[in-house]
Structure formats: C-alpha cells, structure tokens
Amino acid sequence: MRRHFFLRHFAATITLFFSAALLHPVNAQELQTKFGCNTTRTENGEKVIYADDGEIHLNGNKIDTFRWESDQYRTLHGFDCSVDESDEPVAEVTESGTTPGWRVTLKNAAAARDRRGFDFYNHGKNCSIRLQREGDTLSIKPTCPALCGSRVNFTELSVNLKTGVCQHEE
Template sequence: MKHLRRLPHLILACSLASIAGFAASSAWAQTLDTSFSCSDIRKEDGDGERVNYADQGKIKLDGDKIKAFQWESSLFRSTHGFDCSIDENDGAQAEVTDKGWRITLKNAMAARAARGYDTERGNVCSIRLERNGDELQIKPTCAVLCGSRNNFTALTVNTKTGSCHYDE
C-alpha cells in the first residue's frame, strides 16, 4: 500500500522528464535541407534604374550542426555589380531558435579579411532562417561579407519546390 501512495509522484516525475526530453530532442531534431536559385529585376526608387537581383544557395542543417551552407547574393546595375557570399568555411555556426535558426560567424572580421576586403563594413553577421510551413524566410544582417554592398538580399524560399521571391 505504501508503494501506491508514491505512484502519483512517480508518474509526475516521469511525465516531467518525458516533457523535458521531448523539448530538448525536438530542438535537436529540427532539420533543414533546401536549395534555391532566384532572380528578379526591379526599378530602384529615386532614379528608376533597373537593378537585377540573383541569389543561389544550399542550406543543410541538423539542429545546430551545419552540414552544408552556401549562399551567393548578387545585385547588378547597368554599370557595376555587387556580390555577397557565405559558406561554412567562413566560420559559420548555427543556433536553433523558436522559429528556425540563426546563422552567425565565429569571427566575422577574420572572414572578411580572408576574402580580401580591406575596408570596414561592420563586424556583425547574422542570418535568421524562419520557417512557416513550407516557406523559409531568409533575413540577413551580414554586410561584413559583402564587399561594398550593404547586405545580402532578404528572400523567401519554398523548401519543397525551391521557388523563391524577394521580400520588400
């Protein structure tokens, strides 16, 4: 009979352990495997100049482990162009968030210097990947790997089809 009195406490302890284990495993089990290739032509505000955007990438994440991460983002004007690129060799690291992931660089300034950029563009690189069903919104704040350009282009990718569109 004494064992039955402890039963509710045992059930509660097991339930809490199961919930904690599930929460931890669901964060670690979060995976992403997608590729994309996008382009768009827009008119710039102010002068009405045509600007071509082109992006291609491959992202493969398993929890906070980067299996593959490569993204090239270009912006072309009639007289010149700018390019941003990042890959796992830049010291990219992943953090699981409540909406997806946050990709940062271990040492953004060293990655910039390794690419041969000799002017300061900031020392922050963060790319948020937020999943909503089949849609993956890519929100960059990573001018450090963009040479003279302000930033990578924000876009949304359909992870099933690979189709994408540029965010305004």
Template sequence: MLSTMRSGVRRHSALLLFILGAVLLTPLSQAQQLQTKFGCNMTRDEDGEKVIYGDTGEFKLDGERIEALRWESALYRPTHGFECSIDTSDDPQAEVEQDGDKSNWRITLKDPVAARHQRGYDFYNHGMNCSIRLQRDGDKLHVIPSCPALCGSRGNFTELSVDLKTGECSYK
C-alpha cells in the first residue's frame, strides 16, 4: 500500500512539474513569435537629388524556425536604381534572444557566397556576409540589416522600423 501511495505521489508530482513547465514556457514561446507583412516607401532629397526608397516584406518566425521570409528593398535615383532581396531560397537561419519583454532575432545565411552567386552577383564585391537583426519592442519592429552579399551593386538593404499594429514605416 505504501508503494502504491508513493507511486501516485510521484505521478502527481511529475504531472505538476509538466504543467508548471508548460505554464512558464508558454509566454516565452509566444513572445518569440513574429508574423508580419509590410510595404513601405519614402521619397527624400539627398544632396539635391530625389531618392525613392521602397521595401516590401514578410517575416514569419516561430523561435528559431523560419516559416516565411521575404524582403525586397529598393533605392531609386533619377538615372538608376538598386535593389536587394532575400527569401527562403537563400537558406536563411535564425537565432532568437529574449531580453525581458523584447524578442530579438538575428537572421544569417547558411552559405552567403552560394546565395550571392545564385543571384548572379559575382561582379561586385560588397562583402560576403549577411546578417539581419529584427528587434521587437512592443508594437515596433526594427529591421537592421548588414547584408551586402545579396545586394548586387548596392551597399545594403535599407534600415527601417515598422509599427506592427498600423503598418506605418519609418526609415533611418
């Protein structure tokens, strides 16, 4: 009888630990999810020249798992334009870091050189690295790129912030 009671207590203790673990982990896993689509544009004067920025994208991340990733970033001048793009075919990988209520992701490419050559960018060398930081601060998502590998003759993607509720964008 005593062994039956001990077995029941162990079973209940294990169940309580499982439930407690699920309760404690649920907010953390929900905080590490990101699902957004955005479309941004801005025209500004740079040294007397009209410059148009245009960005569209989708980020759908669940922790370190990338479910969808697409970002096209363009910069147009009166005589020419440049663009950068990244999507799941570039073999991105994500790292996630929790900082209190904030979730931060760092997206890199498994093989930036192969991704650059797949896009036909072998004539300009702006670097072979690619890192895009996504910093979520409440309803704001800050998108901070350092990814010249996928930008052809342009130096990098455009840094921007997106309001996740309204879709409003601001450029840096």
C-alpha cells in the first residue's frame, strides 16, 4: 500500500512539474515598458516635432499589451502612425547571440490598413517592428508603412527600460 501511494504521488509530482514547465518556460523572454518622448528638429529649414507614446508587454511570443502612437508635426500639417491590439499583432521571439529580441508583425496588415481607410497611398501592405534589447536599452526599428496613412513609416527610437525615457534615432 505504501508503495502504491508513493508511485501515485511521484507520478502526480512529475506531471505537475512538466505542466508548469510547459506553462512557464525557463528561458522565456519578457518585455514590459511604457515610453513617451518628444524631439524637435529642423529639417530642410522647417521645424519638425517627433512625438511617440507607447506601452509594450510581451511574454515570449504572447502579446499582453502592444500600443504605439508615433506622430510627426510640421508647421502646417501633421502625420501619425499607430498600432494596437485591434490590428492583431503577432510576436515572434528572435535570438541574435546573447541579445534578446522580437519581431512583431500583423496577422493581416492589408486588412488593418483598409480598416483605417488608408487605401489612397501606395505605401505597401506590410508591417514589421523589430524590438532588440541590449542591457537597459530597447531599440525599436519599424518597417510598418501599412498603418501610417500618408506618412512613410513610424519613427525609429530607443527606450531606456528602467526610466521609460526614449530617444528618437536620426
């Protein structure tokens, strides 16, 4: 009887261990950040303001929160790009040596563009956002003209993961 109890308890323990390992992989990559920044530049003699605000929470390939608005204001007009969960983003963990990262794409970028009414500019139907973490810095490198209306793309930037302060790349 003791042996039967031991075997049943051992089997239950092994099952619980493997279930927990499947739910929470040991080397899952996680990212949680909120950021906001403004940068003013002069381009071709014109004042241009770049403003970005976002929140990203990733757990491996699972997206808990993905929201980013990227604006560009000029003297007489402005442009914006935005992406959020309604655009059906999909995350893929990427490994480049010891540098953790992700590639975020949209399940259907063309449908997301059409939903926003951006059918009058030919900027393509693709969207890819690369996130690369190195120490406390997260680099955000977009190639996502599908969600930008008349603007060519989101602004490339880097975020300090401890402070949330970001910096626009030139």
